[in-house]
Amino acid sequence: MIKRGIVILLAVAAGIGVWVLLGGVKALQIKGMMAKYANMKMPPEAVTAIEAPEEEWVPAIRAVGSTSAVQGVVVSTDQPGIVEKIAFESGQNVKQGDLLVQLDVSQEQAQLRSAQAQLKLAETSLQRQKNLLQNRVSSQADFDAAQAQYDQAEARVQEVSSLINKKTIRAPFTGVLGIRLVNLGQYLQSGAQVAPLQSLDPIYVNFYLPQQTIGSIKAGQEVLVKADGLEDKIFHGKINAVDSVVDEATRNVLVQATLANPEGLLRPGMFVGAEVPLPNMEKRVLIPATAVQFAPYGDTVYVVEQMKDQKGESYTGVRQQVVKVGExxxxxxSILSGVKPGEQVVTSGVFKLRQGSHVQINNTIEPANNEKPKPEDS
Incomplete structure (x- = not known):
């Protein structure tokens, strides 16, 4: 029994010894690997970079706005009646005075003929009384009564003619009609809508600017406008009015500009981007937008410069620099502060960098850096 216990103890001791030996060997291997890789350097990060140039920059104020017609109404009826004739199509260009809709005026035309007959009779009677008065055959009272009858008959003719004109709906100004809202034979109440009519050339653009810009804008300044769906087209216009009050809720002021629109590409209600160039030209440092890391706590770029590691060896690294970004x-x-002209700035690969990162510049494929880009999918 004792011999068996001794054998078991010896076996256990031998097993522990083997494990200790293996652990020691493994520890020596790990120590050797750590010593081997202690002096290894991380490979440099591949980035693109550009020397930040200083160029002439025309500052501008940008805003979003919407278009509105210089003249725009929904043509409506003044008098009730049945639609007898429709003289236009939806979307048609019309001139001032063109006939749009004719309501039934058969009754009014009969009344007009009756009124004209009464007017003719009153005119004859008036002329007779005038001759009699000149020959002292008739009294002044008879002549005055004839004159009153004539005036009443003339007023009646004008009244019926006016009623006929009100049932003859014409374009109040030159413009483009919208979708037709009436049908032939339809009975229209007074004030019923016939069709929208908009004057498109010229056209207004209304947009809001912060109150801080009031001192920089005035009537007559140039405005450049772009619209969604018409990216290749830039519309030129001028500010014609700046509102006299500032919105208390937003502290913005309404600005209105007038644009030439001969092709009718801009329509009332369109969403547009407006840009007001300022007259004072400035020198600005310009870099691609891909170089800037935008963050709530501050925008930064990485500036490439020669650095030294812990052993004093020189290498190409990056310094993270806070910048103030302009338009x-x-x-x-444009960079207002933080980057000096001629400094080398990383333009792509910034998201994998940190302060002091080792970089290798490879400008084989550079990011876009164009003031007027034309994306392939536009």
């Missing part, structure tokens, strides 16, 4: 044009942004 943008296309793929480029």
């Amino acid at each position: 943008s044009k296309g793929d480029r942004v």
Whole structure:
């Protein structure tokens, strides 16, 4: 029994010894690997970079707005009646005075003929009384009564003619009609809508600007406008009015500009982008927008410069720099502060960098850097 216990203890001791030996060997291997890789350097990150140029920059104020017609109404009826004739099509260009809709005026025309007959009789009677008065055959009272009858008959003719004109609906100004809202034979109440009519050339653009810009804008300044769906077209116009009050809720002021629109491409109600170039030209540092890391706590870029590691060896690294970003044009942004002209700035690969990262510049494929980009899918 004792011998058996001794054998078991020896077996256990031998097993523990083997495990200790294996653990020691493994520890020596790990220590050797750590010593081997202790002096290894991480490979540099491949990035693209550009020397930040300083160029002439025309500052501008940008805003979003909407278009509205210089003249725009929904043509409506003044008098009730049945539609007898429709003289236009939806979307048609019309001139001022063109006939749009004719309501039934057969009764009014009969009344007009009756009134004209009464007018003719009153005119004859008036002329007779005038001759009699000149020959001292008739009294002044008889002549005055004839004159009154004539005036009443003339007023009646004008009244019926006016009623006929009100049932003859014409274009109040030159423009483009919208969708027709009436049908032939339809009975229309007074005030019934016939069709929208908009004057498209010229056209207004209304947009809001912050109150801080009031001192920089005035009537007569140039405005550049772009509209969704018409990206290749830039419309030129001028500011014609700046509102006299500032909106208390937003502290913005309404600005109205007038644009030439001979082709009718801009329609009332369209969403547009407006840009007001300012007259004072400035020198700005310009870099691609891809170089900037935008963040709530501050926008940053990575500046490439020569650095030294812990051993004092020189390498190409990056310094994270806080910048103040100004306006943008296309793929480029202007830098107000933080980057000096000629400094080398990382333009792509910024999201994998940190302060002091080792980089290798490879400009084989560079990011877009164009003021007027034309994306392939536009």
